[in-house]
Amino acid sequence: MFCRIETSPRDSHVNNAPLPAALEWLAADLERLAAEGLERPHRVRDGRQGSEVILDGRSLLNFGSNDYLGYAGDVRLTKAASKAACAEGFGAGASPLVSGHSRAHDRLEGAIAGLLDVPAALTFPSGFAANSATIAALVGPGDVIASDERNHASIIDGCRLSRAEVAVYPHRDMAALDALLAGSAGRRRLIVSDSLFSMDGTIAPLADLADLARRHTAMLLIDEAHATGVFGPRGSGLVEAAGCGDGVAIRTGTLSKAVGAAGGFVAGHAELIRWLRHTARGWIFSTAHPPAVAAAATRAIDLFATESHRRRELLERAAVFRGRLAAAGLEIGGAEAQIVPIIAGAAAAAVALSAELADRGFFAPAIRPPSVPRGKSLVRVSLSWLHTEANLETLADALIATHS
Template sequence: MIWESLDAELKAIEAEGLTRRRRIVDSPVAPEMVVDGKPVLAFCSNDYLGLASHPEIAEAMAEGARHWGAGSGASHLVSGHLRPHHQLEEALAAFVMRQRALYFCTGYMANLAVIPALVGRGDAVFADKLNHASLIDAVQLSRADSHRYRHLDLEHLEFLLATSTAPRKLIATDAIFSMDGDAAPLEALYELAEKYDTWLVIDDAHGFGVMGPQGRGSAAAVKLIPSPRVVYMGTLGKAAGVSGAFVAGSAKVLEWLLQKSRTYIFTTASSPAVACALLKSLDLIAAGEARRQHLASLIQRLRDGLAPLCAGRGWQLMDSDTPIQPLVIGGNAAALDLTRALLAQGIWVPAIRPPTVPKGQARLRITLSAAHSAAQVDALVNALATLAAPADGHLAATENLS
């Protein structure tokens, strides 16, 4: 039977320490959560500004549901484009200083929409090797020739661009890379896009709301020119604290995407209540400079605390000034052991393993939120210091919570 081979393949995944398991969360998203029935201090979510459980956003969603109902009833292009969706798209476009925006149910759907609409068979896409899976899948769906340049290596990218004879070209990049926490050189990428007449697609999933003046994103942080060749994507389930994503750019390009993007055309629009919640979230992001300053102080506090631990253990704290702070451990088993040991102390930090990261670079992906306190960050540092103390690399036996 065709499914019988699955047992052996699942066992092979287990043997390599790569099995993924879900945990059940019994509390709202916050630094202190209840996970699998146990209280933990969490450094897991992408709720960078601490807005996921904000009472004003929750009330805006509830009021939106009372007024507009729970569902949209249809796709945007049939009858599902309700007034809150339209207001949200206008507000998002103004916030990121672009002419127009489209709202999508998820960031994955947004990326799958953009690239296949802009390039196709015979064209070429040039993508950073560490781009998010949604960008990788979007390139495959486009049927364009795929060229992956070495991470942040502009010389390699320019060589690939200069030697390409494709009629249409597109550069695709994360603005902030989800597993390393480092930033793409958007200004230099734009210069290459200008030089070689290419599209530039920016996935700012982890920058929107955090980076730039008033949290307007990574493009605003470097004052990137609002050019028609630049297509900007931001997600709304991370710093914005709700769900969904948007694509913004010139009016002409966004009209093309509306006409051609299959994941926009052929799916039911999200709940209008979500759009109502996001309109409130945008207000809080714009007024959230104190949150961003507090978050920046926590990032520095964590880095200062972890730096002396890494040298003695062979751990690597990657170079990042964003809320994503990866602590590279190395082997899959070692990363899992460390996660379990932290859980035994009531601290939840996920172990990230291949294929999400390269083989031999399993890590703890520590994510910080403006909702964390300095004392909570110190608690994580102290716990890791305790676990780093043994000279033989052995971690004390812990309850298996993986």
């Protein structure tokens, strides 16, 4: 299983010319990051995503992708993409507003709306763009955004872009959210939350969020990035699983994780989508992602219907894995799904744990600030349907061994 392959020397393309004076601060800041244990590696992957991955020439069992259902390397997606590329060419060539919205994008938007059981959807080149553009369009100066403190960077940036007042509430604290909404009555309000939190693996109280949104006449946007494909009888996510689709007016998500392709979406009422086509700058002023990518995403969404066993088996195995770690006394911070953080605390401790796991043949990345708060660094284990029960057992053995 473990092989070494030939790789070209790292950074061989780099021209080491001295920095001009105006950029010297960059070197100082890089030194600071290294000194604080926050320097991030820039790894090169060979081959495709799978239960194993070759990173910087080293073959490792892969617990560091978001390919939750194993579709990223699936040849059926490759075939769908090739067919669309042959028919429609590779590049989209323009913003969707102009001539970039191809037949493949149109089919994809229909497939997303069908999956979520809503009237309409709009696709973006990334999930990041979907969140940031949608939030920045929905609210502006004078309005209020209530945002969970653990929300993803794309939500945080959307909040900043909007220039609305941003009130951050403690993670999943519904009493704090209620008070915040009561204190901002009469203004346009947007509540925004991940459904499955990307670093903690915790789940938002969706029914309570929907209830608060209704009672306070606030808009509610739920980002299903890590839940799409994994949760819900149809695989549309946690909103479906919680049975509160009617209470969540705006859903965003990504096509880059369980869908195995790339791109992002917002979905909901027809008027919402029509309005965003006039206002979402990240959609209007950005070239559509390639039609081939849209076709691959559509193929994966079709597979959600016929391969529901993948999400069921993934969640069953994840529950067993979490149970084993918790029973052995590992700190997994309330994780509830296929994302399992191993809380290490200091950045250096997370890096050391990740390195030790790599020495034992596993890839699980260290997550440090700014992705998580200071002192809350962790090793993020993401499980995929591609992992066998034996894979999970060997990782659990290794984690327990490093813990004792």
